Amino acid sequence: MKLMFASDIHGSASATEAVLRQYRAEGASRLVLLGDLLYHGPRNDLPDRYDPKAVTAMLNSVKDELLCVRGNCDAEVDQMVLDFPIQADYALFDLDGTTAFVTHGHLYSLDALPPHKDGDLLIHGHTHVLTVQEKDGMTYINPGSAALPKEGNPKSYMIYENRVFTIKTLEGETILTHRI
Numbered sequence: 001m002k003l004m005f006a007s008d009i010h011g012s013a014s015a016t017e018a019v020l021r022q023y024r025a026e027g028a029s030r031l032v033l034l035g036d037l038l039y040h041g042p043r044n045d046l047p048d049r050y051d052p053k054a055v056t057a058m059l060n061s062v063k064d065e066l067l068c069v070r071g072n073c074d075a076e077v078d079q080m081v082l083d084f085p086i087q088a089d090y091a092l093f094d095l096d097g098t099t100a101f102v103t104h105g106h107l108y109s110l111d112a113l114p115p116h117k118d119g120d121l122l123i124h125g126h127t128h129v130l131t132v133q134e135k136d137g138m139t140y141i142n143p144g145s146a147a148l149p150k151e152g153n154p155k156s157y158m159i160y161e162n163r164v165f166t167i168k169t170l171e172g173e174t175i176l177t178h179r180i
Contacts, residue, residue, distance in 0.1 A: 001096070002027065005158040007034035007104070007125025008145035010073065012047035013054040015147035018170040019157060020058060023065075025172065026159055031062065034125035034143070035071020035104030037086065038078050047147040056081050067091065071126065072106040090114070095121065096163050098180050105142070110135050121180065130156050130167050132178045139180065141165055 004026055006019045023031045037059065038052040059066065063084040070087050079087055090103035098121060101114045105126025108114045110133065114122065118137035129151050130144030143158035144167065155170040165178045 001029060002159065002161040003030050003032055003095075004028040005032045005034060005123065005143045005160065006146045007143055008036045008071070008128055008147060009033070009038075009055060010036050010040045010044060010047045010145075010147045011038045011050050011052040011055050012147035013049040013051040013058070015047060015155060015170070016055045016058045018155070019146050020062065022157055022168070022170065022172055023062075028159065029065075031066050032102065033059075033066060033068040033086075034102070034123070035069050035086075035106075036073040036125070037068070037071070037082075039073045039075075040148070041073040044148050059084070069103055071104040074104075095160060095180070098163075110140050113138060129153055130158075130175065132165070132167075132176065139178075141178065143167055146170060 004023050009015050060083045066084045068086045093100040100121040100123050102123045105124030116138045120138050122138050122140045128145035128149050130153050131142045133140045144153050144156035146155055149155055159166045163180050167175045
């Protein structure tokens with residue numbers, strides 16, 4: 001199983017194009033989007049090539065390959081134009097025998113851990129900061145933001161394959177790896 005994770009596209013047509021290009025190049029079986037797909041929100045600057053309609057068309061073109069959770073900037077009205085579901089606050093994944101709680105990060109995070117057992121994973125975006133951390137027996141992994149990274153991070157995405165997470169720049173250069 002090879003999955004690609006991306007978060008916080010925020011309506012950027014250029015970030016969406018880069019994510020989809022890397023998704024194809026990586027040969028992943030699914031693209032998991034961690035929320036904040038179409039809008040930038042009141043605290044963020046406008047991303048490069050801000051064009052929610054173009055982002056909608058690009059994502060709808062791969063609707064059968066997407067798994068998504070809702071971000072704090074995603075609204076119920078967005079579902080009217082998107083041909084794939086985005087309204088779930090979280091999803092549970094079995095990653096080669098390890099339970100992953102996948103969410104955006106505004107409801108569940110390191111500061112508000114979901115119910116978990118030792119060894120479980122928490123995967124979310126929201127902060128726009130890529131990281132891997134441990135807390136209370138749970139490993140937290142954030143792929144960063146594809147459009148609006150913070151704290152000097154590059155635009156990024158993440159690959160999961162064979163119990164290894166690899167966070168990469170949108171150009172495909174490896175930033176960090178973590179084995180579970």
